Amino acid sequence: MIDLHCHILPGVDDGSQNEQDALDLARAAYASGIKYILCTPHHHNGRFLNPKADIIRRVSALQALLDREKIPLKVFEGQEVRIFEELPSAIARDEILFCDLSKKYLLIEFPTTDVPNYTSQMFTQLLARKHTPVIVHPERNRVFGQDPNKLVDFLEMGCLAQLTAPSYVGVFGKTIQKTARLMVAHEMVQLVASDAHHIQKRGFHLKEAYAAIARDFGEERTAYYEDNAKRVLNGDALPLSSYTRVKKTIFGNFK
Numbered sequence: 001m002i003d004l005h006c007h008i009l010p011g012v013d014d015g016s017q018n019e020q021d022a023l024d025l026a027r028a029a030y031a032s033g034i035k036y037i038l039c040t041p042h043h044h045n046g047r048f049l050n051p052k053a054d055i056i057r058r059v060s061a062l063q064a065l066l067d068r069e070k071i072p073l074k075v076f077e078g079q080e081v082r083i084f085e086e087l088p089s090a091i092a093r094d095e096i097l098f099c100d101l102s103k104k105y106l107l108i109e110f111p112t113t114d115v116p117n118y119t120s121q122m123f124t125q126l127l128a129r130k131h132t133p134v135i136v137h138p139e140r141n142r143v144f145g146q147d148p149n150k151l152v153d154f155l156e157m158g159c160l161a162q163l164t165a166p167s168y169v170g171v172f173g174k175t176i177q178k179t180a181r182l183m184v185a186h187e188m189v190q191l192v193a194s195d196a197h198h199i200q201k202r203g204f205h206l207k208e209a210y211a212a213i214a215r216d217f218g219e220e221r222t223a224y225y226e227d228n229a230k231r232v233l234n235g236d237a238l239p240l241s242s243y244t245r246v247k248k249t250i251f252g253n254f255k
Contacts, residue, residue, distance in 0.1 A: 002036045002229040003029065003206055004099060005080065005107060005136060005162060005193035009039040009058055013048045015197040019065060024199050026071045032207045034194075038078040038099055038233065040107055044090075045082035052097050055079065076233070080136060082109045085118060088125055099134070100235030107162070108133045113142045115150070120157070127158050134232070137164040137195060138188075139180040140172060148179065149245045151188050160238070162191040165209035166202070184213060184221070187243045191232065192225045 007015025008029075010022040029037060039059050042048040059077040066073050079097040081087065090096050091103075099105040106126075110116070123133050135154060138144045138161050144151045151161055166172060167180040183189050192213070194204040210222045224239075231238050 001032075001034045001206060001210075001226065002038075002233055003034050003194050003196070003204065004038045004078075004191060004229050004232060005040050005164075005195045006037045006204075007039075007041060007080075007195070007197045007202075008037055008075070009041050009055070009062060012050050012055075012058065013042040015041065015202075021198070022062060023065070023069060023071070025196060026066055026069075026073050028199055029194075029196070029204055030071060030073050032204055034204065034206060035072070036074045036076070036233065038076045040078040040080040042109075043079040043081045043096075044084050045080075045109065050079060052077075052079070052095055055097060078107065080107045080109050082111075083116060083119060083122070085116075085122070088122065088129075091126075091129075091131065098131075099232050102235035103131060104235045105132050105134050105160070105232045107136050109136050110138075110141050110143075112140065115141065115143045120153075123154065123157055123159055132158065132160060134160045134162050134191065136162045136193075137167065139163060139167045139176055139183055145175070145179050148182055148186070148188060151183070152243060152245055155188065155241060155243055160191060160232075161189045162193050163189040163209075164195045165192050166195070166205040168192070168209040169205050169212055171205060181216070182246060184217065186246055187241055190225075190238060190241055191228050193229070 008025045010016045016022040041050040043050045055077050170177045194206045196204045214222045
């Protein structure tokens with residue numbers, strides 16, 4: 001398996017705090033079937049700044065550590081970028097890490113309770129430059145939780161969405177789990193990743209989520225997600241999504 005969203009890089013954000021934490025996460029990842037991890041520390045989220053050059057250096061050091069400890073896991077450099085108005089300029093200055101070397105896909109995080117009003121204009125600009133925003137954990141965003149169809153507006157532009165695996169298996173509570181399942185049911189998400197931070201509280205759950213999705217929607221759906229992860233890491237095009245909008249019941253709920 002490939003994990004495209006993980007805070008395994010030690011000492012840079014609220015993920016692993018030291019080398020031992022990183023090794024514990026690495027061993028847990030490999031034991032669960034994960035062989036490739038995109039290291040995605042928080043960047044520009046108001047608390048953490050993780051410059052591109054620093055991440056590249058740290059990921060190289062982490063790979064060397066994994067090799068010394070004989071953990072057969074391959075790590076790659078990336079960022080989870082909190083959306084900010086100067087992002088296009090930062091990309092032009094080569095300050096942002098993408099999921100792939102061809103700079104096609106980048107992970108974009110929204111504030112938990114908001115989608116900034118400049119988002120559509122910025123995404124239009126990025127897409128025109130052949131950069132595809134990947135909206136991470138939309139099921140945990142209050143705006144999309146209240147109306148999942150607002151995520152479809154971005155999908156129609158050409159963006160992608162990445163579900164957090166623990167959300168699907170209930171780690172963040174029943175409300176977020178319901179939204180996660182709704183988004184999978186309507187094919188609103190094209191990727192699933194762990195967003196793992198710690199062994200104890202924020203583990204991987206990727207294997208469990210894939211198993212649950214396979215039970216709910218068939219193994220073809222999980223194969224689709226796994227193939228998409230490989231395509232994103234390689235910078236390849238993804239197959240067209242067949243997402244549908246969620247219908248609202250007479251009681252004001254979504255189904």
